[in-house]
Amino acid sequence: MSDRALTPPGQRIGWATWTTFIIAALFLVSLWAIEFSPEIMLKVPFAVAEDLKSYYPPDMAYGWNAVLPAIVESIQIAWIGTIIAAILSLPLALFGARTLFPRVARGVKFVSATARAFPEILLAIYFVPIVGLGPFAGALAIGISSVGMLTKLGAEVVESIDFGPVEAVEASGGSRILALRYAVLPQVLPEIVAHWLFRFELNIRASAVLGVVGAGGVGGVLLNTLSYRHLEKAAAVLLLTIIVVLAIDMISGSIRRRIINS
Amino acid sequence: MTTRARVTLPPKPARNWPLWLGVLGFLTLMTLWSAHGIGFSLFDLICNLARGSRLLEESWPPDFGFIPRLFQPFMETIFIAIIGTVVGGILAIPIAILAARNLTLGPLIWFADRNFMNILRTLPDLFWAMLFASAVGFGPVAGALALSMFTIAVISKLWSESLEAIDMGLPEAIRAVGGTWREMIQFGAMPQGLPHYVSYALYAFELNVRASMVLGLVGAGGIGMILKTQQANFEYERVTMIILAVLIAVLIIEEISEAIRRRLA
Numbered sequence A: 001m002s003d004r005a006l007t008p009p010g011q012r013i014g015w016a017t018w019t020t021f022i023i024a025a026l027f028l029v030s031l032w033a034i035e036f037s038p039e040i041m042l043k044v045p046f047a048v049a050e051d052l053k054s055y056y057p058p059d060m061a062y063g064w065n066a067v068l069p070a071i072v073e074s075i076q077i078a079w080i081g082t083i084i085a086a087i088l089s090l091p092l093a094l095f096g097a098r099t100l101f102p103r104v105a106r107g108v109k110f111v112s113a114t115a116r117a118f119p120e121i122l123l124a125i126y127f128v129p130i131v132g133l134g135p136f137a138g139a140l141a142i143g144i145s146s147v148g149m150l151t152k153l154g155a156e157v158v159e160s161i162d163f164g165p166v167e168a169v170e171a172s173g174g175s176r177i178l179a180l181r182y183a184v185l186p187q188v189l190p191e192i193v194a195h196w197l198f199r200f201e202l203n204i205r206a207s208a209v210l211g212v213v214g215a216g217g218v219g220g221v222l223l224n225t226l227s228y229r230h231l232e233k234a235a236a237v238l239l240l241t242i243i244v245v246l247a248i249d250m251i252s253g254s255i256r257r258r259i260i261n262s
Numbered sequence B: 001m002t003t004r005a006r007v008t009l010p011p012k013p014a015r016n017w018p019l020w021l022g023v024l025g026f027l028t029l030m031t032l033w034s035a036h037g038i039g040f041s042l043f044d045l046i047c048n049l050a051r052g053s054r055l056l057e058e059s060w061p062p063d064f065g066f067i068p069r070l071f072q073p074f075m076e077t078i079f080i081a082i083i084g085t086v087v088g089g090i091l092a093i094p095i096a097i098l099a100a101r102n103l104t105l106g107p108l109i110w111f112a113d114r115n116f117m118n119i120l121r122t123l124p125d126l127f128w129a130m131l132f133a134s135a136v137g138f139g140p141v142a143g144a145l146a147l148s149m150f151t152i153a154v155i156s157k158l159w160s161e162s163l164e165a166i167d168m169g170l171p172e173a174i175r176a177v178g179g180t181w182r183e184m185i186q187f188g189a190m191p192q193g194l195p196h197y198v199s200y201a202l203y204a205f206e207l208n209v210r211a212s213m214v215l216g217l218v219g220a221g222g223i224g225m226i227l228k229t230q231q232a233n234f235e236y237e238r239v240t241m242i243i244l245a246v247l248i249a250v251l252i253i254e255e256i257s258e259a260i261r262r263r264l265a
Helices: A002-006 A011-033 A038-053 A060-095 A102-117 A120-131 A135-159 A164-171 A176-207 A218-227 A231-261 B017-038 B042-058 B064-099 B107-122 B125-136 B140-164 B169-176 B181-217 B223-232 B236-264
Strands: none
Touching: A011 B064, A038 B125, A060 A102, A060 A135, A060 A176, A060 A218, A060 A231, A060 B017, A102 A135, A102 B236, A120 A135, A120 B042, A120 B181, A120 B236, A135 A176, A135 B017, A164 A176, A176 A231, A218 A231, A218 B125, A231 B107, B042 B236, B064 B107, B064 B140, B064 B181, B064 B223, B064 B236, B107 B140, B125 B140, B125 B181, B140 B181, B169 B181, B181 B223, B181 B236, B223 B236
């Protein structure tokens, strides 16, 4: 009697056990399917350690001359991509808010879900033949793929606003447009700008990959140095990329916190 | 009725003009500099739209006859993503717990783990793929290992942040009655943190299915490899088919994980 009172009912345990079991089974099937073997696994740590040795010392001369310009290009790609996405997503976010425009919102949400499903790299594959190899294609790809996420997050922010000011503007004879300008925008802009900054951080990382398909930035340099096994040069690429990305994260993060808190 | 009440508007809040001009100036300069740096031009874009429409014509309709040959690499992508999520998901658990300020074992461990996590997150998946490819050869095994590292970075970052936001009453109570650190984690923190964990693991799985496309481009198995050959041969109808397949898979996974997340909430 007292024993039973001490143990909480365990209805969820059955469900959790089944899930674990299914995941474990899927995992084993996958291991078998890609012909994974324990011998390989035993080999990996040594092989990786051996490989990592040849990354040292980083070739910093190469770093300053060739990598830094590429990183700058990556930052520029991310910036233009974010600007494109910000400009396109702001009106979309307003129209995508169920509470403001119930009819249009559904369509806008569908469009943003589709845009989100395309990874940057796929869009870059299409933009490269259109505008040619280079950073411009990367910026367009990043811009278009960011629109989806920014629209979704922005619409959620707009849906969560206090409706008092909107009603006040409309009650005193203001139009829908005026309500957007004086009641909605002032409430949502800080949070939306914070999302833009966050997306900029993500885009910096994304733009470091786009080089793989020839869309500019540091990704191409990294791929070249890695595939020709110029590992000391690759180490310089990685080192500089990490430092720059972390620095931008820190700056942008502190600006975001300031915007949200003020 | 005729006398109108005097309405006085409240004074407009003063604007911090130097700050505003500074921010606007910075944004404009940064945009102009970047636009110039990457060779942004609307003129080029508009002129090349014709080329774009030709490309779109070439990529439509998708080559449905290509589906049978797509099946095997597609399954490989899913397998790689499953392995990456499971391995990375398990390894992320201790890393995330030690990186949460309220649960960690000591400031030194917290600091080391947090920096480790940040660096892990910043290393591109491309690097992992190449690193493991040189250890085990190009192929799905390298891809699965690379995705494991990528998954550790994603889950530990997100989860450590939500662990920092849990209600500390329960863990503190367990400590106060003499529970060990492990008991505090297991009975105090996990019940609150587990739903978030599951949700992030599902999110990581989605990301992994997408990322396996990038990995394939550098030869680490999965659907990206076939994508690369078709793109190099300008078989854009097949490229469209591959992209369509990935899109449908991602959307299905998103639906399923959304349903699971709703049940957890």
